[in-house]
Amino acid sequence: MKLRYFAWVRERIGKPEEEIEPPAGIATVSDLRTWLSQRRAAYAHAFENPTVSRAAIDRPHVRADAAILGAREIAFFPPMTGG
């Protein structure tokens, strides 16, 4: 699946997007964040505060407990500041 990062999440991770295949057992957005955070300190830094970590699966907003099975694109970003 493709992962995309925006705003300071992108800056902390150091890239705008990447392709990854999470291992079996990574079932939710929250699992995916934890797994990424264990792989590299940059991800842990990006996801350190769950209260300012947002996600979307194939565009719509999702909660941390959303299942990632079948997702093509998962985006991680901070709370939005548009308008």
Next chain:
Amino acid sequence: MAATVRLQREPFDAGSEAAKLRRGRGDIGAVVTFTGICRQDEAGAPLAAMTLEHYPGMAEAEIVRHVEAAERRWPLLGVAVVHRYGRLEPGEEIVLVVTAAAHRQDAFAAAEFLMDYLTTRAPFWKQVELAGSGRPRGKIWIDAKQSDDALADRWTPHRAAE
């Protein structure tokens, strides 16, 4: 009802967007035009510029979703939303919301509803460049305001907590 939703780098003309919306229409009695503008300071610090990052595809989809919610909630006769992205300098327009209805209450309420949701739910992120005293003071991502969440939440008082 055909709504206009556009994301663009270029400036927009609020007057011509509003005029387009009501051209040839005799049923529209109220048009509300809201323009959000890049201020010259952020929390008291002078601003050199602001950069708006967005998530292409999702941004359009989220705006359309909220325009449709507004159309279900109020008897609207026209809606236009234009949101800019990229680098903007103080004084430049950021976002335009135009709502048309037979009566002003509906047009005002729908415009406010759309702005409250654009601020908290549309995937845009503001980064400001502060103008320092002779040297650049770097770029700062603007934090989301809890007061903005409260403004968006007032439209859904019975929504389950997220």
